[in-house]
Amino acid sequence: MPEIKSILVTGANGQLGRSLRGIESLYPQFQFIFTDREELDLCELDNVTDYFKQNRFDLIINCAAYTAVDKAEKEPELADAINHRAVKQLAEIAKSQNTILIHISTDYVFDGTNYKPYIETDLTNPQSIYGISKLAGERAMQAISPKGMIIRTSWVYSEFGSNFVKTMLKLGQEREQLNVIFDQVGSPTYAKDLAQKIMRIIEANSESWCIAEGDNQKELPIYHFSNEGVCSWYDFVKVIFEMTGINCIVNPIETKDYATPATRPHYSLLNKAKIKHDYDLVIPYWKDSLKECLLALQENQIR
Numbered sequence: 001m002p003e004i005k006s007i008l009v010t011g012a013n014g015q016l017g018r019s020l021r022g023i024e025s026l027y028p029q030f031q032f033i034f035t036d037r038e039e040l041d042l043c044e045l046d047n048v049t050d051y052f053k054q055n056r057f058d059l060i061i062n063c064a065a066y067t068a069v070d071k072a073e074k075e076p077e078l079a080d081a082i083n084h085r086a087v088k089q090l091a092e093i094a095k096s097q098n099t100i101l102i103h104i105s106t107d108y109v110f111d112g113t114n115y116k117p118y119i120e121t122d123l124t125n126p127q128s129i130y131g132i133s134k135l136a137g138e139r140a141m142q143a144i145s146p147k148g149m150i151i152r153t154s155w156v157y158s159e160f161g162s163n164f165v166k167t168m169l170k171l172g173q174e175r176e177q178l179n180v181i182f183d184q185v186g187s188p189t190y191a192k193d194l195a196q197k198i199m200r201i202i203e204a205n206s207e208s209w210c211i212a213e214g215d216n217q218k219e220l221p222i223y224h225f226s227n228e229g230v231c232s233w234y235d236f237v238k239v240i241f242e243m244t245g246i247n248c249i250v251n252p253i254e255t256k257d258y259a260t261p262a263t264r265p266h267y268s269l270l271n272k273a274k275i276k277h278d279y280d281l282v283i284p285y286w287k288d289s290l291k292e293c294l295l296a297l298q299e300n301q302i303r
Contacts (some may be wrong), residue, residue: 004100004167004202006031008057010040010090011064015158016104020061021194027199033057036064041162042086043078052093059100059148061198062090065134069108072129073261079133087137094146101146102198105222107186108153109135119271120152120222128262142220151198151275154268155236158191159296166297168237169244177249181258182234186268187226190289195224201279218283223278224270229285243294 011017012034023034033055040051044063066072066082087103094101097267107130109124126132138150155174157165234252241248255266277282 004030004058006057006059006062007202008034008055008062009034010042010062012035012036013161014063014067014161015156015160015191016063016111016195018068018160019158019191020198022192023195023199027203030202036145042090043081043090045085048086048089048093052285056097057075057099059102059202060090060094062103065104066130066271068086069128070261072133076129076133076151079129080136083130083133084136084140088140088144091141091144094116094148095144096117099146101141101148103137103141103148103150104194105138105150105152106131106134107152107226107265107268107270109138109152110265110268112184112267113263114267114269117269117271118224119222120224120274122173127265130262140186145220148184148220149201150220150221151194152270153189153194153222154186154270155188156191156194156225157188157290157293159293159300160191164233164236165240165290165293168240169246169297172237172241172244172246172248175248177251178237179251179253179258181255182232182235182252183254184264184266184268185230185232186230186265187230187270188236188286188290190286190293192293193227193284196227197275197279197281199279204279223275225275225283226270226272227289228272228283229286230269233284238293239290241290244298266284 007030009017009020010033011035021034030182041047066079072079106129109126110118111125111127124135126135157206176227237250274285
């Protein structure tokens with residue numbers, strides 16, 4: 001495995017992409033290239049081919065995704081183009097150019113009927129267009145099997161862009177009370193934590209994800225990552241308001257009382273034992289990471 005020097009980050013204006021940009025200066029040994037739709041539109045297959053004919057990288061972190069879960073129910077072709085066909089093309093390019101590909105996937109590949117945290121080999125059964133498109137991307141990448149890995153994550157939030165934490169902060173300041181679902185359970189993921197762990201994995205350059213060439217290829221690994229702990233969306237909002245002193249009443253409601261176009265998993269807690277073991281990771285507790293994010297929002301007033 002040659003030394004990794006250049007890293008392409010797709011979806012650079014998303015939460016994970018911006019979190020990676022935020023820690024770029026900590027890794028002067030790498031040359032980061034950040035691209036978003038303006039520089040590299042993954043829906044335009046010919047343009048992607050041309051881009052990689054002109055540019056080569058040692059590693060790609062694919063943060064680009066169609067993540068509008070409810071909107072995807074009306075835009076299945078667009079969701080598939082970004083979450084499936086673009087991943088397939090990136091995997092083919094990575095394979096042909098001997099480039100490592102780290103692809104980010106989701107807990108929505110599961111149906112949420114489990115009773116214990118999902119491990120990587122558990123049966124997938126997505127219940128939404130978004131989940132179906134993300135699983136199709138996973139399977140396409142696995143079939144091509146470039147060097148790299150798939151990392152599934154859940155409930156991502158950050159200081160950047162639109163996300164659940166920022167939406168709740170806004171609504172909590174505007175309204176006297178909110179109804180929030182209590183029967184969907186999982187674990188939040190602070191995008192900065194995921195970005196830091198991805199960089200640790202890259203630095204480790206472990207054989208567990210550097211697949212040998214030729215006939216000795218190993219199966220493409222899948223890992224699960226979120227912050228430690230478990231909560232419902234209701235619990236999540238209660239803690240957000242407690243930490244920020246927002247005086248808004250939070251009422252717990254059931255999923256059936258809040259209809260959405262897309263079906264969401266009731267239970268999507270991810271078991272992180274594999275990634276912790278393989279890379280000796282210590283993962284922060286979700287409340288600690290939430291506090292860090294809220295402090296960053298207050299201090300920097302990032303919007």
